[in-house]
Structures are given as C-alpha cells and as structure tokens.
Amino acid sequence: MHFEGSVPIKASRDKVWAFVTDPDQVGQCGPGVEKIEVIDATHFKATAKVGIGFISARFNVAMEFAEQQPPDRALIKAHGQAPGSAVDATAELRLSDGPDGATVMDWSADVNIAGTLASVGARLIEGTANKMIGQTFDCMRAKLEA
Amino acid sequence: MTTEAQLRTSPEIGGMGHSVKRKEDPRFIRGQGEYIDDVNLPGQLWLDIVRSPYAHATIKGIDASEALKIPGVLAVITGKDLEGYKLHWMPTLAGDMQMVLPTDTVMYQAQEVAAVIATTKYIAADGVAAVLVDYEPLPVIVDPFKALEPDAFVLRPDRGPDKQNNHIWHWESGDRAATDADLAAADVHIEQDFYIPRIHVASIETCGCVADWNPVRQQLTLHMTSQAPHAIRTVLALVAGGAGLPIYEQNIRVKTHDIGGGFGGKVPVYPGYVLAVAASFLIGKPVKWIEDRSENLQADSFARDYHIHAEMGATKDGKITSLKARTIADHGYTDAAADPSKFPAGLFNVITGSYDFPNAFVEVDGVYTNKPPGGVAYRCSFRVTEAVHAIERMVDILAHEIGKDPAQLRMENFIRKEQFPYKTPTGWEYDSGDYAPALQKAMDMIDYAGLRKEQLEKRERGELMGIGISSFTEIVGAGPSKDFDIIGIKMFDSCEIRVHPTGKVLARIGVQSQGQGHETTFAQIIAEELGFPVADIKIEYGDTDTAPYGLGTYASRSTPVAGAATAMAARKIQAKARKLAAHLLEANEDDLEWEPGKFSVKGSPDRFKTIQEIAFAAYTNHPQGMEAGLEAVDYYDPPNLTFPFGSYICVVDIDKGTGQVHVRRFVAVDDCGNIINPMIVDGQIHGGLNMGLAPALYEAITYDELGNNLAGTFMDYLVPTAMESPAWETAKTVTPSPHHPLGAKGVGESATVGAPPAIANAVVDALWHLGVRNIDIPITPQKVWAILHEKGIS
Numbered sequence: 020m021h022f023e024g025s026v027p028i029k030a031s032r033d034k035v036w037a038f039v040t041d042p043d044q045v046g047q048c049g050p051g052v053e054k055i056e057v058i059d060a061t062h063f064k065a066t067a068k069v070g071i072g073f074i075s076a077r078f079n080v081a082m083e084f085a086e087q088q089p090p091d092r093a094l095i096k097a098h099g100q101a102p103g104s105a106v107d108a109t110a111e112l113r114l115s116d117g118p119d120g121a122t123v124m125d126w127s128a129d130v131n132i133a134g135t136l137a138s139v140g141a142r143l144i145e146g147t148a149n150k151m152i153g154q155t156f157d158c159m160r161a162k163l164e165a
Numbered sequence: 166m167t168t169e170a171q172l173r174t175s176p177e178i179g180g181m182g183h184s185v186k187r188k189e190d191p192r193f194i195r196g197q198g199e200y201i202d203d204v205n206l207p208g209q210l211w212l213d214i215v216r217s218p219y220a221h222a223t224i225k226g227i228d229a230s231e232a233l234k235i236p237g238v239l240a241v242i243t244g245k246d247l248e249g250y251k252l253h254w255m256p257t258l259a260g261d262m263q264m265v266l267p268t269d270t271v272m273y274q275a276q277e278v279a280a281v282i283a284t285t286k287y288i289a290a291d292g293v294a295a296v297l298v299d300y301e302p303l304p305v306i307v308d309p310f311k312a313l314e315p316d317a318f319v320l321r322p323d324r325g326p327d328k329q330n331n332h333i334w335h336w337e338s339g340d341r342a343a344t345d346a347d348l349a350a351a352d353v354h355i356e357q358d359f360y361i362p363r364i365h366v367a368s369i370e371t372c373g374c375v376a377d378w379n380p381v382r383q384q385l386t387l388h389m390t391s392q393a394p395h396a397i398r399t400v401l402a403l404v405a406g407g408a409g410l411p412i413y414e415q416n417i418r419v420k421t422h423d424i425g426g427g428f429g430g431k432v433p434v435y436p437g438y439v440l441a442v443a444a445s446f447l448i449g450k451p452v453k454w455i456e457d458r459s460e461n462l463q464a465d466s467f468a469r470d471y472h473i474h475a476e477m478g479a480t481k482d483g484k485i486t487s488l489k490a491r492t493i494a495d496h497g498y499t500d501a502a503a504d505p506s507k508f509p510a511g512l513f514n515v516i517t518g519s520y521d522f523p524n525a526f527v528e529v530d531g532v533y534t535n536k537p538p539g540g541v542a543y544r545c546s547f548r549v550t551e552a553v554h555a556i557e558r559m560v561d562i563l564a565h566e567i568g569k570d571p572a573q574l575r576m577e578n579f580i581r582k583e584q585f586p587y588k589t590p591t592g593w594e595y596d597s598g599d600y601a602p603a604l605q606k607a608m609d610m611i612d613y614a615g616l617r618k619e620q621l622e623k624r625e626r627g628e629l630m631g632i633g634i635s636s637f638t639e640i641v642g643a644g645p646s647k648d649f650d651i652i653g654i655k656m657f658d659s660c661e662i663r664v665h666p667t668g669k670v671l672a673r674i675g676v677q678s679q680g681q682g683h684e685t686t687f688a689q690i691i692a693e694e695l696g697f698p699v700a701d702i703k704i705e706y707g708d709t710d711t712a713p714y715g716l717g718t719y720a721s722r723s724t725p726v727a728g729a730a731t732a733m734a735a736r737k738i739q740a741k742a743r744k745l746a747a748h749l750l751e752a753n754e755d756d757l758e759w760e761p762g763k764f765s766v767k768g769s770p771d772r773f774k775t776i777q778e779i780a781f782a783a784y785t786n787h788p789q790g791m792e793a794g795l796e797a798v799d800y801y802d803p804p805n806l807t808f809p810f811g812s813y814i815c816v817v818d819i820d821k822g823t824g825q826v827h828v829r830r831f832v833a834v835d836d837c838g839n840i841i842n843p844m845i846v847d848g849q850i851h852g853g854l855n856m857g858l859a860p861a862l863y864e865a866i867t868y869d870e871l872g873n874n875l876a877g878t879f880m881d882y883l884v885p886t887a888m889e890s891p892a893w894e895t896a897k898t899v900t901p902s903p904h905h906p907l908g909a910k911g912v913g914e915s916a917t918v919g920a921p922p923a924i925a926n927a928v929v930d931a932l933w934h935l936g937v938r939n940i941d942i943p944i945t946p947q948k949v950w951a952i953l954h955e956k957g958i959s
Contacts, residue, residue: 102294105218107302133302134218134274137873138463141881 022148023127026156030163032114035122036090038163039112042082048158050151053077061087067099071140071147076101090114104134128152173693174761179700180693181907184844188699189423189684198423201373204388206451209375210239212441213289213454215279215296216464217271220307220535220872221320222300224269227279232295237288241296242280242444244268250408252443254323256400257501258433258651259509261333262323263538264499265436265443270303272320272498273537274872275463280440282452305872306331309472309495309532320498320533333500333531338514338591344526347487351478355562360941361551363470363495363536363866364859365462365876366543367884368679370425372465373455376441380449383411386418389438392427392677393717394419396654398709400434401442410446421707427679428856429542432503432719433466462882463874466502467536467866468543470495471551477559478524483569485578487524490516490555494531495539502540503719504547505649505656511548512806514591515640518556519600519810520578525590535872544856544917546641546720553637557922558929558939561633565933570617571926572608575636576601586903593640595808596910599836599900604636604812606896607834611814624934629819629958631931634812635923641911642725642807651716657802658726659713660734662691664795666784668777670695670702672734675715676727677707681913682845683723687731689841690907694735695742696762696776713798721809721911724841725902730801732906737797742779745795748788749774807902807910811835813923819931821959824950826862826928828891833919836898838910847895850916854893857920859885865943 028035038044042063046055054066061084068077080099087093092113099106110128117123132144140147174180192198229241244266247253254262266277281292306312306320312331319329348354374389391397402414424431437454445452456465471492478487494510496502504511510529517525531540543550560578564571579600580587587595608614616632623630646655659675674687688702706712715727739759746764747754750772757764765773774782783795816830833850840846863883866876876882901908921942928944929937935956940948953959 100218100297100300103216103218105300105302131302131871133220133871133873134216135459135877137218137869137871138274138875138877139459139881141869141873141875 020130020145020148021127022130022152026124026126026160027117027121028124028160028163029121031120032090032116032122035114035124035163038159040084040087040093045159048155048162050154071136072143074136074140076104076136078106104132104136107131174696178692178696178698178761180689180761181839181841183689183842185685185689185699185842187682187685187845188688189682200370200423200425201375201388201390202455204375204422206375206377209451209453210282210284210448211286211289212444212452213281213293214277214437214460215281215293215298216275216460217278218274219271219300219302220274220305221303222271223303224267224271224278225299225301228297229279231297232281232292235288235291235295237284238281238292239284239448240282240444241292242266242282242440247443250410252404252408252439255404255434255439257499257538259500259502259504260506260652261500263501265439273535274874275460275537277436277440280444282444282448305535305870307534307536307868307870307872309493309534312532312534320535331533333496333533334509335528335530336510337526337528339526340524340590341526344487344489344524347524348476348478348489351486352481353479353563353567354476355559355566356474356476357559357562357939359473359475359555359558359939361469361471361473361554362942363467363539364543364864365465365467365866365882366426366428366430367462367882368426368428368430371456371458371461372431372435372437374438374441375451375453376445377451378442378445378449384416384418385412385442386420387442388420388422390424390431391419391421392431392679392719394421394677394707394709395675395714396651396716397434399654400652404439412446419709421677424677424679427718428544429468429503429719430465431679432717433501433538433541435465458879459877463877464537466541467497467539468541468545469551470539473551473555475555475559477563479563481567483563483567483574483577485520485522485563487522488517488556488559489525490527492529494529495534495536496531497536497539498533499538500531500540501538503542503651504540505643505651506653507648508547512546512640513548513552515549515593515638516552516556517589517591518553519580519636519638520560521580521584522578523590527591536868542719544853544914546639546914547643549640550918550921553635553918554922557635557637558925561926561929562938571634572604572613575604575634594805595638596805596902596904597900598638598808598810599898600636600810603810603834603836603898606898607812607814607832610894610896611816611830611832613814616816629821629931631817631819631927631929633815633817633923633925633927633930635919635926636812637810637919639721639809639915639918640806641721641809641914642803643720643722644806645804646802654716655802656716656726657800658715658722658730659798659800660727660731661713661798662734662738662796664738664780664783666781668697668701668780670697671705672702672731673705673712674727674731675713676718676723679718681718681723681849682842686724686841686845687728690728690731691735693761694732695739721913724909725807725905725911726801726803728909729803729906730799733801734797734799737799738795741795742776744791745779745782745787746774749779749782749786804904807838807905809835809837809910809912809915811915811919813919815923815927817924817927817931819928819949821953824946824948824953824959826944826949828858828924830894831891832894833916834896834898835912835915836900837912837915838900838902838905839908840897840899841909846912849912850895851893853914853916854920855885855890856917858890858924861921861924861942861944863889863943
C-alpha cells in the first residue's frame with residue numbers, strides 16, 4: 020500500500036528535523052505506542068498496539084533511519100511483527116521551507132502488511148491506516164507548534 | 166422415477182426406491198453425534214500451530230524460549246526437529262512433496278511454521294503467540310501466468326535440476342490437429358476466457374485429530390476427520406517407514422467418528438495430522454489438534470483456480486463441430502490434488518458435455534504459486550465443475566451469437582439416446598443417457614415459452630430478466646482399476662456383510678459418510694438384495710481395524726463403487742442362502758424361486774424359507790460339507806464410470822440500482838439412474854444446488870499481491886444461508902446405468918456441478934442485449950453494477 024501527503028507545520032525546519040529524527044519525541048506521536056527503546060543513533064525499537072476492526076495485535080517494531088540528509092530528507096525503514104502478522108514499511112520525509120517561516124513536510128510511505136491483520140482486516144486496513152497517519156501528524160503538529 | 170409399482174420390496178423391508186428416514190438422524194438431532202472435537206482421551210495434550218504471516222519468506226530463526234517459559238507449554242516442534250526424522254517433507258496424494266514444517270522457507274500465508282504442545286488448548290494458543298520467528302520476505306507470486314514467465318522466481322528449487330521453473334505438469338486429451346483444422350474452417354468460431362476462482366469447501370466441522378500413540382502396545386490410534394481413512398492409514402505407515410519409526414500398518418488404527426461435512430476438503434493429509442502423530446509418538450501421550458475457522462479457510466486445500474480459454478466451432482445453423490480448451494491450473498505451492506494418478510487435471514476432459522460433436526482438444530498446465538495447495542474438490546468429481554461451466558457457457562454464447570434459442574440449440578446438439586454407449590472425442594465412454602426428455606421436463610415445469618415471452622415484455626420496459634440453462638453430464642464413480650489409482654492404490658471399493666444367527670445384519674463398507682446417509686442407503690441396498698428389513702441392518706464404516714479396505718468417499722463414488730460392492734456381497738450371500746434353502750426345503754437349488762426375503766419352491770408357494778430362517782440355519786443346521794456362517798465380502802472394480810446428467814433452468818431478475826442478482830426460480834431435473842432413497846437424493850440435490858449457488862454468486866478466495874488470503878473469515882467468505890437460497894424445484898428422470906449392479910449412478914455432486922453455469926447463463930442472458938458476453942463467477946452485485954453503470958443503465 021502506498022500513502023503520501025504533505026503537512027504544513029508552523030515551526031522552523033531545524034526544529035522539525037530535530038523532532039522527527041528523535042525517536043523519543045516522534046515516538047510519542049505513534050498511535051498505540053507503548054514503549055520506545057533507542058539502540059543507537061539510527062536504530063530503535065518500538066512496541067505498539069494496533070487494532071483493526073475486532074483484531075488487535077501488539078507489534079514489536081524495529082526501525083532504522085536508513086538515510087539522513089539534515090535538514091532535508093530522511094528515509095526510515097521499519098519491520099514489525101506480531102503473532103500471525105507482520106508489517107514492513109519504508110517511509111520518506113522531505114522537509115522544505117514554507118511561507119512565513121513554516122516548514123512543509125512531504126511524506127510518502129510504502130507499507131506491506133502480511134498475515135492475519137491483512138487477511139482478516141483487509142477491508143478496514145486503508146481506512147484505519149489513514150486515521151492513524153492523521154493522528155500521528157496531528158500530534159506532531161500540536162507538539163511542534165506548541 | 167421409480168414408481169410404487171416398480172418397488173420390489175415392501176415399505177417394511179425398505180429396499181430401493183423407498184424414502185426411508187435416515188437411521189443416523191436420531192443421534193444428530195439429539196446432539197449425540199460424535200465429531201472429532203467430542204473425542205477427549207485421558208492425559209490428552211493439545212497442539213496448536215504457529216503460522217506464517219508471509220506468503221513467501223526465508224526463516225532466519227525460530228526462538229521458542231519465551232513460549233517454553235509459559236507454564237503448561239511442554240514442547241515446541243520446528244522443521245529442524247522433524248528434519249532429524251526425515252519428517253519435514255511428506256508426499257502428497259498427487260505424488261508431489263509438501264512440507265510438514267519448513268526448515269528454511271515458507272511458501273504461503275498461514276503455512277505451518279512450528280507446533281506448540283501444551284496441557285490445554287488455551288495454553289497452547291498462548292505458546293503460539295510467544296514463539297518468535299525471524300522472517301526475511303521473498304518475492305511473492307500469486308498470478309500463475311507470472312509464475313510461468315521465464316525470469317520468474319523458482320518457487321520449488323527442491324524439484325531437481327531439470328525442473329527449475331514453476332511449471333508442474335502438462336496434460337492433454339483429444340486430437341489437437343483435427344480440432345484446430347475444424348476451428349479454422351468452421352462457419353462460426355467463438356472464443357471466451359473463463360476464470361473459475363479458488364473456493365473453499367468451508368465444511369461446518371473444521372479438520373482435526375486426536376493422535377494416540379501407546380508406547381507400550383506400540384499402537385497408534387488416530388481419531389480424525391477423513392473421507393478416506395484407509396488411504397490415510399497406508400500413507401501414515403509409508404511415511405513412518407520412510408522415517409524409520411516403528412509404526413507399522415497392522416498397529417495403526419484410523420477412526421473417523423461422525424464427520425461434519427467433507428466435500429473433498431477432508432481427503433488430503435494435512436501437516437496438522439502428521440504433527441499430532443509425531444508429537445504423540447515423541448511424548449507418549451494423546452495429542453489433540455483442532456483447526457479454527459480461519460486456519461481452515463486459509464490453509465486447507467482449495468478447489469478450482471482454473472483459467473480457461475475456450476474455443477468452439479459450429480455450423481451457421483448451430484451444429485457444434487469442435488471444442489478446444491487451454492487451461493492454466495493454479496495449484497499453489499504443491500500439487501496436493503486428490504486426483505487419480507493418471508489424471509492430474511482430474512476428469513476435466515469430460516468437457517465435451519452432453520453434446521455430439523467429433524473434434525475436441527483440451528490441455529491443462531499445472532503451475533506453482535505462493536498459495537496453499539489447491540486442486541482438491543469442492544463437491545465436484547475431479548474438475549468436472551470447471552469442465553461443465555466451460556461447455557455450458559460456450560453453448561449459451563454460441564446460441565446467443567447465432568440468434569438461436571439456447572434450449573433449441575441444446576436439443577439439436579444432444580447426444581441421442583440411441584447413440585449410447587457413446588464414445589466422446591476425448592476418450593470417455595458414456596454409459597447411458599437420455600438428455601432431451603430431461604431438458605423438456607425442466608422446460609415444461611418452468612413454462613419456458615411463457616418465460617421467454619415475459620422476458621421480451623420486460624426488456625421493452627427496460628427490466629432485466631434472464632433465463633439460463635445447464636444440461637450437464639457428470640462423470641463419477643472412480644474408478645476402473647486399469648486407469649484409476651491414488652498413490653498406486655486402485656480405486657476399487659468394498660463391503661463386508663455378516664448375517665447373524667437371529668437374522669440381523671452387520672455390514673461394513675470401505676467408504677465413509679460425511680453426512681450423506683450411508684447408514685441408511687447401504688442398508689437399503691442389502692434390504693433390496695436380501696429382503697432383511699432396513700431396521701435390522703447396521704452399517705459401519707470409518708474404523709480401519711474393522712472395515713474392509715476402501716478408497717473412501719469423494720467424487721460421488723460411494724454408490725457407484727461401494728454401493729455396487731454391497732450389492733455384489735449381498736448376492737454372494739443370496740447364493741449361499743439358496744444352497745441353505747435347498748437343504749432346508751429338500752429341493753433342488755434350481756427349483757427355488759427368490760423374492761425379497763424368501764426362497765420358495767417353484768409352483769409351491771407355500772413351501773418357503775424366509776431369509777431369517779435361512780440365516781439361523783447357517784449357524785444351526787447347515788449341510789455337512791458346507792462352511793457354517795453367512796458372510797461375504799466384495800471388492801468391486803467397476804467396469805466403467807457412471808455418467809449422471811440433468812437439465813437445470815434458472816430465472817433471474819437483476820436489480821438495476823444495485824446490480825444484485827435475484828434467483829427467482831430454479832428447476833433441477835436430475836437423472837442419477839435408479840434411485841436408492843428418493844428423499845436422500847432430494848436432500849443431496851438441495852445441498853448440491855446450494856453449493857452451486859455459492860460459487861456462482863458469493864464465494865471466492867482472493868489474494869492480494871503479497872499473497873494474503875482476503876477471505877479468511879465468514880465475513881469475507883460468503884457462504885449462502887437459507888436467506889440467500891431460492892426454493893429449489895426438483896424432479897427426476899431415470900436412465901439406469903447398464904453396468905452398475907443396481908443401475909444406480911451417484912448423485913452427490915451433480916447439482917454442484919450443474920448449477921453454476923445455469924445461474925451464470927441466466928445473468929448473461931439478461932444482459933446480452935447490452936453487449937455483455939460473459940461475467941466470471943462469482944457474479945457479485947459489484948461486478949454487475951459496474952457493467953450496468955458503464956452501459957449507462959445504473
């Protein structure tokens with residue numbers, strides 16, 4: 020599945036960059052995130068509970084900043100597993116200057132969902148994913164614009 | 166129809182033609198059936214299965230440490246563990262290999278990856294959730310056409326250096342050159358692609374077993390859901406022998422109990438069975454495994470998945486001259502079809518159907534994909550549903566193309582009664598048939614002419630109504646030993662009859678009921694042949710320690726093969742009974758006359774001995790020199806298959822706003838030869854029609870591009886209920902099989918085979934004037950609405 024969008028954020032590019040590349044900060048905005056564990060500067064692990072329809076699963080996710088070009092671009096790879104389900108995702112963030120000192124974050128993500136979650140929740144995945152993405156960016160914007 | 170006048174036995178005896186109430190039903194309706202999940206043994210452990218989320222991935226590691234910390238989890242079995250016993254792969258019934266558990270690569274979503282053994286069902290499930298498997302995803306192939314591309318990822322590198330591709334086999338039948346020549350020269354040449362999607366039998370009872378290895382007695386008892394318990398016993402003995410395990414066939418007992426629906430899905434040997442046996446062997450305790458619904462829908466063998474390209478040649482007035490079909494068969498990651506060995510595409514070459522034409526050629530290529538094993542039946546006798554769908558759709562397309570009424574076109578092309586036995590251009594010899602009266606009967610019942618008039622009027626008003634016909638020929642009763650075997654075992658079947666001194670009968674059969682009513686119908690066969698009342702006859706099956714060897718129940722083979730064996734065994738008993746009667750009546754054998762239930766002296770009807778008196782004498786007063794007892798066994802090798810047929814007519818109305826197809830009427834005229842129990846035959850037809858309606862309008866297993874099964878629950882896999890089912894209208898014609906001892910043909914699958922094209926033909930008939938030539942099944946409201954929307958109707 021491919022998702023993409025563009026989010027204007029009323030904050031400087033450096034501030035946004037610092038936020039999105041800090042697992043402890045950005046991690047708090049992930050829906051259902053219960054725990055963040057930083058391994059090193061580019062690797063971290065997260066535990067998140069995800070529910071689609073009547074199915075919920077606790078995912079252990081390994082994430083990696085595969086590429087970083089501060090303060091312009093970051094490529095994030097994630098591999099998550101839950102009993103009977105798995106998620107593999109690659110997300111790209113591109114930051115650019117918006118009007119009035121704001122920052123525009125263009126993002127895209129390719130997400131592959133396998134197993135029970137995809138099989139049983141297929142009809143609900145896209146809607147749920149869009150909702151979760153919306154929640155994530157609302158949270159990030161709220162924290163950055165505060 | 167067998168009329169009352171033709172009945173040979175009284176209602177008290179209840180032989181052929183009587184609608185005897187089913188002897189098995191009291192225990193079912195009182196909740197006293199014993200299904201596999203009702204079997205619980207002392208000290209029993211539970212097995213649950215870790216399944217792959219990926220459709221194709223490398224297993225980099227399996228970490229069971231967290232699972233093993235859970236109190237009550239006793240063991241976690243992986244492919245590496247089984248590899249030590251050479252049990253990680255096992256043969257399929259089609260001669261391919263399948264994994265019991267993978268050592269390094271998973272091939273489809275929901276494939277078994279590890280097994281957890283625990284003290285309770287719930288602890289086993291907790292253990293499954295705690296097993297961590299490290300996967301590396303691999304490219305997934307779900308499209309069989311992509312699987313055949315030269316640069317496609319080779320899914321089964323284990324097959325040896327000359328088979329490094331995804332092509333499993335090629336099979337063909339008929340005369341390619343003659344068919345091509347006829348198609349090139351034909352006045353009318355039509356072509357159409359059909360996709361018959363994957364479907365799943367979705368029996369109410371899922372699969373399961375309780376494996377019970379007794380290390381002291383060296384005895385394995387396997388309680389399980391199987392349509393073919395003897396074949397399972399032999400496969401287990403062979404697999405154990407290959408692994409060097411001391412589990413020998415005389416010490417293996419397979420017991421099936423009651424089975425809540427089979428339809429072909431309970432023929433294969435699934436890894437769960439083997440894992441339970443392996444676990445019980447290793448631990449020395451009974452181990453139970455029961456699938457849940459999603460496991461059943463995602464991982465058990467599937468039916469259909471045929472991509473058919475059909476061509477038909479005909480004269481300009483609609484006389485069919487040739488048929489050609491090229492088919493790609495998606496078998497998933499292994500060929501686990503339960504087809505007879507010489508027929509990798511089953512009996513698909515019955516595709517010439519009920520029609521008399523000289524040229525036919527059919528070819529099928531089996532292909533591997535990242536899907537669970539496909540190719541088992543769905544209440545269809547070895548790929549006959551796919552064949553019937555193709556020919557019946559093509560005949561309808563031809564009729565519409567040349568502007569001839571589809572009923573008329575069928576009448577003009579039918580094989581005529583006097584042409585039987587009829588040799589088809591693909592080599593079958595149809596035993597008997599009389600197709601025109603069956604279609605005429607259906608037309609009369611539904612008022613075909615009136616419906617066509619109504620359709621014209623409605624079309625003028627812009628309403629969408631269609632009439633669809635299917636005049637199918639089935640091919641069942643596999644089969645003659647010269648051509649039919651499964652893993653080398655010939656497809657005979659058997660019956661053993663013991664008449665007790667008090668005139669009561671115990672008979673055991675090599676086939677296995679999954680709800681068909683064997684306990685009643687086989688008793689009726691014996692009642693017919695020997696005159697014992699049905700109430701005095703007990704039928705047993707499904708215990709390999711006691712039942713004679715047989716290949717089991719599928720492909721509508723019970724009545725054609727084991728039913729014949731039962732009649733033949735009964736006749737052996739009747740022959741001995743005649744000798745006993747001659748002795749008792751002090752008459753010459755040749756002077757005795759048989760009527761059901763007694764022998765009498767010709768010309769002296771008062772001098773007779775009842776079969777019960779004869780049975781008593783067999784143990785108390787048999788002549789010197791004759792063996793005591795009254796028993797017989799028969800292993801019946803049918804001389805040919807049987808060819809039931811029928812004509813179905815369906816009327817549909819289509820909602821222009823939603824695209825929903827409403828089946829207004831459905832008339833089914835079936836001919837299954839002589840009928841044993843009309844009530845049970847009607848039940849089989851009703852059930853079969855529902856399982857024909859299902860794939861026509863509702864059921865399909867689809868996969869996303871990552872190989873995720875998108876129909877893993879009954880939310881997405883729409884099994885029709887009473888709400889969706891029309892009021893089926895049934896009738897019969899009777900054309901006996903000339904070679905079956907009872908003239909019977911088998912009926913279990915006729916309706917499933919015959920119904921889908923009648924429905925599809927009706928829908929296309931409703932839309933033909935809009936330029937619609939074909940809609941692949943299932944014909945969902947979405948598909949129809951999209952067409953109506955595109956045509957500016959909806």
